[in-house]
Amino acid sequence: MPGLLSQRLLGGKLCLQLLPRAAYSARDPAQWQTLGVTLERQQGVHAIDSDHRVDFDTLPGVLAYTPVGVEVFSESAAGGESLLMRLDEQFANQHLPAVGHRVQSAGNRQALSLAREVRRLLLAPQPDTLALEQCALGFVGLAQRQTETTQRAIPKAFTRVLDQIAEQFHQPLTLEQLAASYGQNELRFLRDFTRAIGLTPHAYIVEVRLQAARRMIETTDLSLASIALDSGFAHQSHMGSAFRKYLAMTPSHYRSHF
Template sequence: MAMAAAHFDISHTHGLFASARNPAQTSSAALGWTSLFLSEQQEEPFKASAEPVPDHLLIFHLGGLAQVTGVVEDMKIQAVIPPGTLCLCPANSTLSIELENSIETLHLYIRSSVVNDVAKSLGYDFPDGIRLRPRVGQRDELLEQLAFEVRSVAASGGASTALYVDQMALAIAARLIRHDYSKEPAPAANSRGLARGRLKRVQDFVEAHLERSIQLQELSLIAGLSVSHFVRQFKRATGVSPHQFVLRRRVERAKRLLAHSDQSLAEIAFSCGFSHQEHLTHTFRRHVGSTPGNYRRSAQS
């Protein structure tokens, strides 16, 4: 079985909001995500120096003018940062900050391994990993939209969000790289899509583990490809993303159980990998055009 990547929790962050003074209102800490970590909080004035961490930190200012003094890497900061802007603290950067007033922020960490993998797939060759530049008070509407989507997923909860979030991380990484580097993506090495044997191994793994959270890294390891190459080749071979494929297989299993078992809807949701019964109902209606209850009555009549 493929080894799952490490759970991205608050111990892997700078720890700025581990205390009761700035508690997170929304967090991904309990969701088992491996590529992203998110927290949303009301920040009260504070002063801190944090040890470098190996992953990149994006800070989105949601409300209030941030009066900030500090240092990120070798960039000195003394600014009033307005809502609707972001700051970036690259991986392995020193961070010293003093906040003089109360603000609302969204912190989004992304694994440097994800960014490096995407950079390699785009044709960049950095033996020690790609280096992102610090950013302070910049606007980036696409990154903001991606971050808000991640926040929405975190708020909805559930282990089944992990695969979707992994794919969101790829989009975020590509946007970060595009901002600092202008090289056009390299041509895809294989335009035919995932080889039949590799595709079969991935499909078999998905079927065998539908009841639990499935991570993108697991599927790419089974295929023997980097995450970003796997996603592209899988979509060429199947016409859908890995996340969409897994959702469809979960719906198909749910249809079989609804038609041929007397399990409750909650039990079927759990055995198919949905977070809860409402998640099953919402997804099932979108894919089938009917609620699970109506489908069961029709199939068993």
């Protein structure tokens, strides 16, 4: 994946960072107020404001607000693409609720949509500062309304579906197959999946394929046609459409850029 991309906004009051998928082990003493949104599923171990380490399995679309002074340790063998926004203390105190603990919510469709737009803007050769500032303030608005303090545990049936997608994303997958893994009918599965992640199953699979294609473009010399097929797209132009829609560039431009 490309290295960390960052952009300072509003005269340095905010800093947006797109964190790439990579193994990591980090302890953040939270000297800044931070807002984070996951763009990919992440698994590992963490400790939030304590020495007690627990396993985590975090879905895309989790919005987390961590105030100054809350120490976060996190470690993952693979990581996952995520967006982090750091706010200076004066700005955060003016616009975010005063809390003494980490606050997070899962399946936040608006946060995930904003994060994907920020990703597109940060990857652009010439970032649009005004558009980035508007997205950043959109995150602040979401955090102002955030009240849920814990992430819901992922049901084992749901984990089976995510594992199935991770293993078979390069193959054609149907709603019937995924619902069978979930153990419910198609309508119930579609509703539960969309609520948990903030994306429909189809949109989630496209994102997984897009991430796989990005990694292959960055780390191999395979042709774009081969990468399209290996990552589950029907053909190269199908992959190109996804790149243009979600990253605002063609696969060949992405390869030359990164």
